[in-house]
Amino acid sequence: MTTTADPVETPSEAAARAVRLGDEHGVLATEEVTAFIAEQLGKVDVDGRSVCIVVPDGTRTCPLPMLMKAVHTALHGRASRMTTLIALGTHQPMSEEALAAHLGYEAGALEETYPGMRVVNHEWWDESTFADLGTIPASRLAELSEGRLTMDVPVLLNRAVVEHDIALVVGPVLPHEVVGISGGNKYFFPGVAGQDIIDVSHWIGALITSAEIIGTTAITPVRALINEGASLVPAEKLAFCVVGEAGSLDLHSISFGDTIASWASAAEVCAATHVHYLDEQVQRVISVIPEMYDDIWTGAKGFYKLEPVVADGGEVILYAPHITEISTSHPEILEIGYHCRDYFVKQWDRFKHIHWGTLAHSTHLRGAGTYDADTGEERLRVRVTLATRIPEEQCRRANLGYVDLDSIDVAAEAEGGTFVVPNAGEVLFRLR
Template sequence: MTLVSTASNAPPLTMIGAPGVELTPAEVTAFIGTALAEIDFTGKRVALVVPDGTRTCPLPLLLGAIHDTVGDKAFSVTVVIALGTHQGMSNEHLARHLGYPIGEAEQVYPGWTVVNHESWLPETFVTLGTITAARLSELTGGLLNGPAVDVRINRHVADADIALVVGPVFPHEVVGFSGGNKYFFPGVSGQELIDLSHWVGALITSADMIGTSGITPVRALINEAAAMIPTQRLALCMVVASGTDTLHAIAFGVPEDSWAACAAVSAQTHVTYRDAPVRRVLSIMPSKYEDIWTAAKGFYKLEPIVADGGEVIIYAPHITQISVMHPHIAEIGYHNRDYFLGQWERFEKVPWGDLAHSTHLRGQGTWSVADGERNRVTVTLATGIPEDIVRSVNLDYLDPASIDIAACEADPHTFVEAHAGEVLYRLRPPSGMPAPSAALPG
């Protein structure tokens, strides 16, 4: 299918697949070959911006098809892992993720260079410009009226002639639906915009933001920053069956268009509705989530179906740390949004991205001087993190060895999600009210 692009001087948006469709590897490879054949890569410096290991994505299939199409036309191709502020991927992890034997990247992807987005190194970045306080207020509908924010991005992207995003679209707690320009900001961006964009999402709250279609305030902010990138921006966006290598859909075009097309499919693929709330959820986290910073998705995606006063248990015996890259979380703990806003003078100097993560995992609630903090649901960690540390960050603790998964599955008051982190659960809207959805552009 070919759709009309919403961007001027852009390649036409092309797409195959739909909700429920299972594309074959041959169909995906052929689509990529045809789509990219329209782009002139000759003599160009190309940056491929791809997800890290916390996102389900059949990268070996996709990158193999891209390599076959681009061949030796490009002057250079650099694969940049969009870590945001996640920890760097080891050589062993990169090999598994990208599909080559350890130490043999050159044999599988000859001529390509693979790099982590090293957010911890100042030399990683190029400054593109500034979003003023006045413009920030416009983009966020007045949620934030400043400060002005510098827009910095990985120099491999800024120095490229073509920046091609390759990655999936899922419901997301900060922006509504992930993917597209989000792979630039926060995927390979500086800390300033990461903190600010995540705090905008936190002000709206994860409960109101996650799975929201269209251009949310955070998406508007991301698109504004992406427009500053001095290169041709393209994207291969896709909808992946969670936890598998199966694609339901794949789209190619400018990031704004290909993302919108896939967000529409994701809204019909990655959102599951239930008729009634449950008292308890057991979120079983896959091993790809290595700390609570990333495994918190097991809360975001399930909290909407939990009854007031209920509980979400994050079950991940393999996790032993709150956050590898964000030590402030262990200092401030997990609290709802109003806890921070009501005591802003105490917290305004803490990185706003850490405050946002704290509120996202703690969930909905209130705070006042008279009543203190009151949270809608209980958040319990059944992990390898010691009990004293869990309780010190304002969460409940369960010994993971005490969890009987089969008994939980048999309990009518408990919902067990065996592969938590990507599928969003919601309560079905009352009769006569439409469910939130995204529409295909064009």
């Protein structure tokens, strides 16, 4: 399944090039993290150069205000200008109020907390905001994807990254259904990228399947593609990659270096802290979706992280009283519904016009299964049921199960033997 963007260097060798504070044991004090950021940026040639700081949106847990204040303090007065770019991927843009809470300033008073810095959403819907970095040729994509896809891939990236001298990624590293472990160059692709490379990278991940790729520290074919795209970015690429303590805003570690080395360093810690092992499969799961996921498109992470431990014929219930929509940004998911990979692969002419990122999301949430093109029968390994404010008719239309939200007593379910996972979506569960 694995390949490398640079066959000379393994992830472990890349990790050795980064500087890391902390590990999987214990958590760091704020003063330690702040001092580490100041020390590392103090060694970077920043004076008179512009810096684009690429950060996650609100669907990732991270003590971002603390990190941003330390980064801003270390850069202010040295950098010629600073832009903070929110890596939305294709998520909903964040409002001024949400941005203020996310980054740690009073709404409407950015300059008072972060003088000289502007903050912008990645406007993935606006073609004029992209710069064309070139093309990954079909022959190279065939190599990177291990023969899964052969096509030219245009590489478009938010202009803000290209128009600054330094691109500094600041954000968490977590198990991820498409790339293996998130972070690093993933903040560029798909974080602030154009649709083509998003679609291709996600569909490669779907062809491999989420259950196989999620949580691996290796350079997966998707990571290899992302690194290839990042090699075309003209800015100097640096990153603070952090690993948080599950369920809190404390940090286990923070790694600094180029975007490949810092990611590899943090991925080692993430694999030790965010992958939990069970001794046997479970039949029924209630995955309690936190409010940072405001629709099923993002809240589906509560399924991705549980699929590997659910028995054949088992059920995952996504419990989310706050969710009222399948997707706020991608209504086309209702046109196709949720299906296994082979449902699309074996009817490709029927579905190839749909954004491949949408097809990939569909397969990730529906999980493993088979499809018989002759009979039209789809067999799915596990059941996915929504306990949300989404109407039953819409759930059924999307090929998902429905249960009345008010019929579920989470505490009683846990006492009765159901595997209940609070704050689902960031910790991956696997079998020993």
